[in-house]
Amino acid sequence: MAADVKGELQAYDDINVTPMLDLAYVLLVVFIIMTTASVQGVKVNEPKTLAVNNLAKPQTRGITITADGQVYLDAYPVSMDQLRDSLAQYKAANPALPVVLKADAATQYDKVMEVLEIAKRLDITEIGLATKRLQ
Template sequence: MSADVKTELTPFDDINVTPMLDLAYVLLVVFIILTTASVQGVKVRSPVTQAANNLAKPQTRAITITADGAVYLDAYPVSMEQLSASLAQYKAANPALPVVLKADATAQYDKVMQVLEVAKKLDITEIGLVTKRAQSE
């Protein structure tokens, strides 16, 4: 007769958690990327122009004017007085303060002029106007 082959079941001493940690790290990275990508500020429809170089420099402050006339400084709603005070503080820290003005195409022209007047009073000369690039035909 043949000898009985005895199979012995041994319990696992440890569980390999490396694949589970790999999955956790991938999910963490995806969560971080999606969270930071979703914070973009206030959405407006920018007017269309042929200008191509509308790049903001580091330390640039963004002023946004929505279609209903609300004014935002770096995605925070502000009044004209608050805008003037905040820009004065930034200007004191950085004399060559660059500012980017991003207004909705249907925004009131008066609001845009008020913001430009605030910048003029504070002697802010580096102002960029954000627009969309026109489609070439």
């Protein structure tokens, strides 16, 4: 105190960077979480439509069909038999199982119909078709 009274200023010997590092780590964690959350699923060129509905519901299963006809269930490649068996298990656990079908615009129509037939046989009635909004 006596030094301050005489008008002398004392300089800090070091700067505390801990709060700045805490902020950097929090931003890094947020960036990692947001990046991994946005890359789930299989990329396809969806057909375009005027109306787009929000089809996201809890326990929704996603079926994706690529342009070459490969079928994915929740981003995992499956055959039609594996798709039927997996959907039957999900349907047994949740009778009101919601499913979203996302197919590439260049997909052969018969693949889409095969998936819809499997859903019909399993009595899955909540089916959404994912599209992109026309600009």
